[in-house]
Amino acid sequence: MAENPPPGSNSIDGGSKGKGASAPNSAELARVNSAEPNQSVPATVQPKHHDPPNNPVPPQHSRRSFAEVASSLPRQNYHTVSPEDLRKSYLADVQPKPLGHKSLIEGQLILSFNEDETNTLAAQFRFALVGKFSHGAPPYRMMHKLIAGLGISGGFTVIMINAKHILIQLSKETDFTRLWLRRIWTIQGFPMRIFKWDPTFNPSQESSVVPLWVEFPELPAHLFQKDALFAVANMVGTPLQLDDYTVNQATLTCAKVRIEVDLNRPLLEEFIINIRGVNLVQKVVYEQAPQYCKLCKHIGHQENDCYVRGNAPKPAKSNLRHKAQPRKRNIVQQNRGFEGAAHTWSNRITWERLDRFLYSEAWLDTFTTTRVIHLSRTWSDHAPLLINLESNIVKPPSSFRFMRMWIKHHDFLNTVEQSWKHPTAPSDENLTDLNRANTDLTKAMEEDFWRQKATCKWIDEGERNTKFFHSLVKKKRSSSKIHSICHQGQHILIQMRSRVCCSFFEELLTNDLVLETDNLSFLNHSVSQQDNDMLCCLPTIEEVKSAIFDMCPDSAAGPDGFSALFYQVCWDIIAQDVLIAVQDFFCCTPMPKNFKATSIALIPKVLNPSVWTDYRPISLCNVSNKICSKIMNDRLSRILPRIIAPSQSGFVGGGSSVIIFLAQELIHTLDEKRRYENVVYKLDMAKAYDRVQWQFLYNVLRKMGFNEKWIQLVKNCIEQCWFSVLVNGDKAGFFSSSRGLRQVTPSHLLFFIILAEYLARGLDQLFHRNPALRYYSKGGSDVNHLSFADDIIIFFQCEQKEYKENC
Structure with a gap:
């Protein structure tokens, strides 16, 4: 080995x-x-x-x-290089990374993308929305400009998908949220519905993901924090927005959150919240959840009402016509007013208005200043109609108006408090600086005005925000426009004669008659010293607050633009300053000129007004003036039932129904056959409030026992008022009055009732001296007249011959 x-x-x-x-x-x-x-x-x-x-x-x-x-x-x-690496070619090196997975299922070739690949590809479209036009669409070249008018603050791109769909790709989440939450926008008269884009978007279907307001009633108070609210909302869907009242904890009745909800899934009605081992059942309430059809994938109806039913036959032709009928009926919605002659057809015996111009809502959206003019008849028995689409009205600069939507801003009260408490130091130097700054501001505004377009479409979403409501508002605004007027026999254009617009009302409110009022002996001294002390004492903070909160928050604002809503919402901030100003007024300090500035709004009394008397002037006063007038009205109402005649009891609580029943009972005996016939005479005093003589009112107040301090308060309330006439939104003139009362001001109405007491007592004195004039009634009611403000009904009897000679 x-x-x-x-x-x-x-x-x-x-x-x-x-x-x-x-x-x-x-x-x-x-x-x-x-x-x-x-x-x-x-x-x-x-x-x-x-x-x-x-x-x-x-x-x-x-x-x-x-x-x-x-x-x-x-x-x-x-x-060490593997054989696979050695076999790589140049083409494999330059090709992108392959995406998706190919498969063959039941003979069908399928390309699948996993969740990570889908999220990566769709990242650039996370702020994308789909706009759908149901009935036509504006030209694509104008689309970008029109959508920019919706108030988008960041960059955006508009991409055409097909004839009815566009893709709006936004760069800011705030723009994305605002456009989506509105859900429906109108662009140049074309309604555009907004849907959230998702990777499974199909133009033939509508997205089932919608934003809904969801309420969580009786939610524990400690869960009203933002993090806790989002955790609660996550049980239903993706939270988008918190209600301002919920964030500020103004109410603990329920929490309100706007949530992204998928209508394809069953809506959660309740869930369990576990707190320290205790299970609490939390209810979920949805506000106006739209219906979603899972058959045709469209919003607006359910499966039972859908015409797509698999292989079901199409509906009968008669049913289709029946369903289409309401749309045909809604094509023509409104009848436009006219200018010119009242009749358009005649056969030399009968005169009628047979020719009319009818228009739809889409027409009014496009041509907001449409005018219909009746021309003179020529060879035909019908008068031609001239449809003028151009307006001779130049839109004036918008004045300041306090908007209700501002109070929903989370920083509204802090902004008001900082501005209200900002120190001021009046001086000549500061006045010079202010005038110089106003000059520069005016110049800058003139340069930039036509480049700015401020829209005010964020009105409260509620029951009034409907298509029918918007249609009525548009028609009202269109019909209230004054294009021309007949003044002193001349037909003039409003735009060319701005001074003429207010001359009629300036003459109406100017004193041109001196009345002798020495005969006031039949008026009684009915006001005691205790009543005068109550009327003239300084108001308390509770009295001022009650006067403000009794006002309608949405009533029209005066020239300063602040409505009663501003005073109510910001009461804790402005309370002391308002109290000091009101107490100064009750110390007989004259009101500042800007406090007593008043705008006169013209409301048409007839369908087609042609002269100034066809309009009803409504005075729009500042709330600061209304507060003092409201307190005077509340105090005077306490003693009014004791100082006016029973014939004017319509202004006493519950007295209006008594007057109506009494008038009907007296009229039943009108046809009694007697030697002296019963007569009912109705008087309507034209421009009664506008023609009141101030000195005559002071004499009546003095005769009835009101002290000089109260009379001075009345003087400060009604004298030296400055008026501007609102014509098509523009202020014309600035003049002061020397007579008249403002009908919409609370205390002025009671001043007129006291003044009418002079007429009531005079009629009683007349019938007392002439018993033969008394009206005959079966019940023996000794009533000679009934009055309600400037409307008076006089009951008397006389011979028919004598009536014809003297009446």
Whole structure:
């Protein structure tokens, strides 16, 4: 048996005795043989030594093959390349990474993408929305400009998908949320519905993911924190927005969160909240969840009402016509007013208005200033109609108006508080700086006005925010426009004669008559000293607050733009300053000029107004003026039942129904056959409030027992009022009045009732001196007149001949 070579020998052949490369042992051979085909194993190579002269290498081993030489080289510093890597081509190196997985199922070739691949590809569309036009669409070239008018703050891209669908790719999440939550936008008269884009979008279907307001009633108070609310909302869907009242914890009745909900899944009605081992059942209430059809994948109806029923036959033709009928009926919705002659057809005996211009809501959205003018008849028996689509009205700059939506901003009260408490230091230098700043501001506004377009479409979403409501508002605004008017026999255009617009009302409110009011003997001294003390005492903070919160929060604002809602919401901030101002007024301090500024709004009284008397002037006062007037009204109402005649009891609580029943009872005896016939005479005093003489009112108040301090308060309330007439939204004129009362102001109505007491007492005195004039009634009611403000009914009797001669 051959012996193992000694250590350090360099033998290649296991049986040779000479020095050479040592053969590997059995363990090494086993490790090399057991290695994988693609696995490289480092070879152990001994250091090379020179052969001594007395022991040369045998000649048969002097020549080695290339494989033997290569195997003897050190390999631990070289990378081993697998056969697959060697087979790579240049095309494989430059191709992108393959996506998706191909498969063949039931003979159908399918390409599948996993969740990670889908999320990676859809990352750039995370703020993308799909706009769908149901009835036509604006030109694609104008699409970008029109969508920019929706108030988008960041960048966006509009991509056309097909004739009815566009892809709106936004860059800001705030724009994405605002557009999506609105859900329906109107672009140049075309309604566009908004859907959230997702990787499974199909133009023939509608997304089932919609934002809904969800309420969580009786949620524990400690869960009204933002993090806790989002955790609760996650049980239903993805939370998007918190209600302001919920964030501010203004109410703990329920928490309100807008959540992204998938209508394809059943809506969760309740779930369990575990707190310290106690299970609480939490109800979930959805507000106006739309119906979603899982058959046709459209919003608006359920499966039972869907015409897509698998292989079911199509509905009968009569049913289709029946379903289409409501749409045909809604094409023409409104009848436009007219200008010119009242009749358009005549046969020389009968005159009628047979020709009308009818329009739809889409027409009004496109042509908001449509005018219909009746022209003179020529050879036809019908008058031609001129449809004018151009307006001669130049839109004035928008004035400031306090908007209800501002109070929902989370930082609204902080902003008001900081501005309200900002220190002011009036001085001549500050006034000069203010005038200079106003000049610069006016110049900047003139340069930038036509480049700015401020839209005010964030109105409260509620029951009034419907298509029918918007249609009525548009028609009302269109019909209230004044294009032309007949003034002093001349037909003038409003735009060309702005001064003429307010001259009529300036003459109406200017005193041109002095009345002699010496005969006030039949008025009684009915106001006591205790009543005067109550009327003139300084109001308390509770009285001022009650006057403010009794006002309608959404009533029209005055020239300063602040409605009663601002005072109600910001009461805790402005309470002390408002109290000081009101108490100064009750100390007989005159009101500042801006407090008493009033705008006159013109409301049409007839369908087609043509002269100024066809409009009803409504005074829009500042709330700061209304507060003082409201307090005076509340105090005067306490003593009013004791100082006015029973015939004016319509202004006493519950008295209006008594007057109505009494008038009906007296009219039943109108046809009684008597020598002296019963007569009912109704008087309507034209412009009664506007023609009130102030001095006459002061004399009546003084005669009835009101002290001089109260009369001075009345003077400060009604005198030196400055008026501007609102014509098509623009203010015309700025003039002061010398007579008249404002009908919408609470205390002015009671001032008129007290003034009407003079007429009531005078009629009573007349019938007392002439008993033969008394009206005959079966019940023996001794009533000679009934009045309600400026409407008076007089009951008397006289001979028919005498009536015709004197009436």
